[in-house]
Amino acid sequence: MFGNVFNGLTAFTTGDHSPLSIHHHTRPLSRFDAAADELARVVHGYWNDEAGYRRLLSPAPLPVRWQVAGRNVAGPVAGATAEGTRARFAPLPGLKPITRQSLRDGGDLNRLHEVYGGLASGRLLLIGAPAAGKTAAAVLLLLEALKYRASHLDVREHIPVPLLLSLDGWDPRERAVEWAAGRISHAYTLFHGRKGRELACELLEAGRIALFLDGLDEVTGRLRAAMVSALESLPCRLVLLSRKGEAQLTSKKARLSGALAVELPEVAPREAAAYLLRAVPAQPPPAWQALTRRLLDEPGSVVAQALRRPLWISLVHDVYGDDDPVDELLDTARFPRPLDIENHLLDHVVTAAYTPRAAYPHRRPRHSPETAERTLRHLAARLNEEGTRELRWWHIPTWVAPRPRAVFLAALVGPTFGALSGLAGSYGWGPVRATLLGLFAAIGGAYVAGRLHVQFSERQPLPSAGWRDVFTRFSLGVGLLIWAVSACGLWYGYRLQEDPIPFWLCGILAFVWGFAATMVSGSGFGIVQGTFLGLGSGPSFAPLRKSDRPRVADTRSIGPREVWRHHIGLRLVLGLTAGAGFMLWYIPITARTYGWGYGAVVGLAAGSWIIFVPCLLRNLAIATALAAVQLSFTEGSPVRLMAFLEDAHRRNLLRAVGPVYEFRHARLQERLGR
The missing domain is CATH 1.10.10.10 (Winged helix-like DNA-binding domain superfamily/Winged helix DNA-binding domain)
Known part of the structure; x- marks a missing residue:
C-alpha cells in the first residue's frame, strides 16, 4: 500500500430497503452465498440509481431491440449454442438452452436476458454503431439479471451476480481474473484488502459473478486483440461491449471462442416518435407534433436519419423543453446533414442542463451555464x-503547477511550527535566542513542507485499503497486546525507582506503542511512518501484516466523490491519532524533568509535524x-x-x-x- 493513495470506504452503510436484501434462510449461508447476496444488493442499488441519472427508467426507455450479427464479427452460431456437443455453461435455473432457431428473429430485452442466461458458451458480444445505446442496453440487461436472481432465491447459488466494469487501464499480460478482482476491490468495500481480492477471485473462479465489460472499442487495435485473447480463460459468463467497426477489425486478429455477436439496430421512426411524446403534455405542443409527424411521414428526411440512435433521441429531450422550438431541427437550411443536427444537440446539452426550467424547480442549478x-x-x-x-x-493536481500549493502549505506550516518552536525555546533560553530559534524553525519548516509537497505532486496510484484493513482484528489485537505489555513494563520499571508513577499514566505513555503496533501489523503503516522526515508514503510492514478472513457485512459501491471524502477523513484521523499518540508519550516524560509547560510546548511542536505531513503535505485529496x-x-x-x-x-x-x-x-x- 502506498501512503497517499485511496484508502477505501469503510462498510458503514446499513438498511434493508433493497428488494435484493435477504432476511430469512432455510439453511445457513456459506461464505460465498453471503458474499454474493450482499454484492447483489449493493450492485442493484448502485445501478438502479445510475440508471435513473442516465434517464433509463423515467420516462420509459426506448425498447431494446437486437438481432444476430454477421459471421465477420464472431464465429458460427453453432459454436455459441453448442448444440449436440458439451455446453460450457448450463442454462440458468428456469431458462432453456438457446438454439440457432430461437435466435433467428432477434428480440427485446427479456429475450436478450434469456440469451445471456441460456447461451451454452456463456460468451455474448453486444455490438452496435456509435451512440446505438450499447451501455444503456447493458445496464438494463444487468438490472434484469439482478431482478431474475432476486425472484429465484431458492436457486440463487446457480445464478451469477452481474458486474459492469470498464476495460480501460487493463494490461492483458495480467490474468483476467486477477485484474477483474482488483477492479472489484476498488469498486466495492466488501472486497477491500488482500483477503477481499482473494474472495473476489474465488467468486469469479466459481462462476458466481458474471462480467459485463465495456470500453473494448476505446483501446488500440493490437491491445484489443490481446484483451480478447486474454478473456478466453475467464471461468465466468461474459458480456463484451464494442462498436461494430472495432469489433470487425478485432475479429481479424482474435476472436472470442464461442461468442455470439448480437447487434443493436437503428431505432424505428415510430418508436422514436413515441419516446419523444412520452415526456410532453397529453396534448403535445405544435413544435413537438411537427417533429414527430416528420419522423413518421418522411423516414428518409434529415431529421429522421439523425434520430435513429438512442443518444440523439434522448438529447432532444434534454436540450428542448415542452415549449421550446424543437421544430427548428426541421430546417434543412440550418441542418443540411444529420451530422449538423448531432453537433447542434451536443453543443447545447450543457447549457440546457444548467438552465432553470419551470417544470423542474427542485433541480435549480448551482452553477451558471457559462x-x-x-x-x-x-x-x-x-x-x-x-x-x-x-x-x-x-x-x-498534475494539471496545474505544484508551486502555488507548496507556497500556501509552507506559509501555513512554517509559521505554526516556528511559533511552537520559539515558545519551547523561551523555557530556559533568553528571548533573543528563542526568537532566533523560532525564526529558523519557521524558515526550515516552510522549506521542508514546500519541498515535500512538490516532490509528492506527481501522479499517484490508487490501490484500495480502508478502515477494516488498517484496523483488522489481528492488528487491533497486536496493538492491545503491545499496549498492555508496554504499560505493565513501564509501571514495573518505575516501581523499582524511588519516584514511581501511577499505573494510569503508564497506560497513557504506552498508547503510542500500541498505536504504532496496530499501524505496523495492519495497512496503516505507510500513512504515518517516518513522518519526521516526511516519508509517509511507503509500503506497509509486510512481515507482520495479516488480514482477517473476510467477513460479510453491509457494504457499498464507491463513487468518485465518496472516495475523495474518505481519503481526506482516513488520513486526517490517522495523522491526528499518530500526532496525539506521540504527544501523550513525550509530554509526560519531559514534564517530569523540565515541567509541564516546557513538556507541553515541545511535545506540541514535535507532534504538530507528525500531524502536518500525512494530513496536509502528503494528502492527495487536500492537493x-x-x-x-x-x-x-x-x-x-x-x-x-x-x-x-x-x-x-x-x-x-x-x-x-x-x-x-x-x-x-x-x-x-x-x-x-x-
Whole structure:
C-alpha cells in the first residue's frame, strides 16, 4: 500500500430497503452465498440509481431491440449454442438452452436476458454503431439479471451476480481474473484488502459473478486483440461491449471462442416518435407534433436519419423543453446533414442542463451555464490530451503547477511550527535566542513542507485499503497486546525507582506503542511512518501484516466523490491519532524533568509535524482541493470542483464508473474538448 493513495470506504452503510436484501434462510449461508447476496444488493442499488441519472427508467426507455450479427464479427452460431456437443455453461435455473432457431428473429430485452442466461458458451458480444445505446442496453440487461436472481432465491447459488466494469487501464499480460478482482476491490468495500481480492477471485473462479465489460472499442487495435485473447480463460459468463467497426477489425486478429455477436439496430421512426411524446403534455405542443409527424411521414428526411440512435433521441429531450422550438431541427437550411443536427444537440446539452426550467424547480442549478460549459470544456480538453475517457480526480493536481500549493502549505506550516518552536525555546533560553530559534524553525519548516509537497505532486496510484484493513482484528489485537505489555513494563520499571508513577499514566505513555503496533501489523503503516522526515508514503510492514478472513457485512459501491471524502477523513484521523499518540508519550516524560509547560510546548511542536505531513503535505485529496482553487483562478471553474462534478453526474453529463467519472458519450467529450 502506498501512503497517499485511496484508502477505501469503510462498510458503514446499513438498511434493508433493497428488494435484493435477504432476511430469512432455510439453511445457513456459506461464505460465498453471503458474499454474493450482499454484492447483489449493493450492485442493484448502485445501478438502479445510475440508471435513473442516465434517464433509463423515467420516462420509459426506448425498447431494446437486437438481432444476430454477421459471421465477420464472431464465429458460427453453432459454436455459441453448442448444440449436440458439451455446453460450457448450463442454462440458468428456469431458462432453456438457446438454439440457432430461437435466435433467428432477434428480440427485446427479456429475450436478450434469456440469451445471456441460456447461451451454452456463456460468451455474448453486444455490438452496435456509435451512440446505438450499447451501455444503456447493458445496464438494463444487468438490472434484469439482478431482478431474475432476486425472484429465484431458492436457486440463487446457480445464478451469477452481474458486474459492469470498464476495460480501460487493463494490461492483458495480467490474468483476467486477477485484474477483474482488483477492479472489484476498488469498486466495492466488501472486497477491500488482500483477503477481499482473494474472495473476489474465488467468486469469479466459481462462476458466481458474471462480467459485463465495456470500453473494448476505446483501446488500440493490437491491445484489443490481446484483451480478447486474454478473456478466453475467464471461468465466468461474459458480456463484451464494442462498436461494430472495432469489433470487425478485432475479429481479424482474435476472436472470442464461442461468442455470439448480437447487434443493436437503428431505432424505428415510430418508436422514436413515441419516446419523444412520452415526456410532453397529453396534448403535445405544435413544435413537438411537427417533429414527430416528420419522423413518421418522411423516414428518409434529415431529421429522421439523425434520430435513429438512442443518444440523439434522448438529447432532444434534454436540450428542448415542452415549449421550446424543437421544430427548428426541421430546417434543412440550418441542418443540411444529420451530422449538423448531432453537433447542434451536443453543443447545447450543457447549457440546457444548467438552465432553470419551470417544470423542474427542485433541480435549480448551482452553477451558471457559462461556468458549467467552461469547466466541462477544460476537463474534456485535458482528457483528450491524455487520450483517455476516465476522469480520475487524483490526477487533477498534475494539471496545474505544484508551486502555488507548496507556497500556501509552507506559509501555513512554517509559521505554526516556528511559533511552537520559539515558545519551547523561551523555557530556559533568553528571548533573543528563542526568537532566533523560532525564526529558523519557521524558515526550515516552510522549506521542508514546500519541498515535500512538490516532490509528492506527481501522479499517484490508487490501490484500495480502508478502515477494516488498517484496523483488522489481528492488528487491533497486536496493538492491545503491545499496549498492555508496554504499560505493565513501564509501571514495573518505575516501581523499582524511588519516584514511581501511577499505573494510569503508564497506560497513557504506552498508547503510542500500541498505536504504532496496530499501524505496523495492519495497512496503516505507510500513512504515518517516518513522518519526521516526511516519508509517509511507503509500503506497509509486510512481515507482520495479516488480514482477517473476510467477513460479510453491509457494504457499498464507491463513487468518485465518496472516495475523495474518505481519503481526506482516513488520513486526517490517522495523522491526528499518530500526532496525539506521540504527544501523550513525550509530554509526560519531559514534564517530569523540565515541567509541564516546557513538556507541553515541545511535545506540541514535535507532534504538530507528525500531524502536518500525512494530513496536509502528503494528502492527495487536500492537493486535489487546492488544485481546484488554482483552476478556479486560471480557468474560471468552480472552487468546489468535486461537488460540481457530482452535480454534472446527476444532470447526466457525466457518468460514474467506480471511483472515476466519464463523459456521457465519447462524442460529447470530443466536441467539448474542441
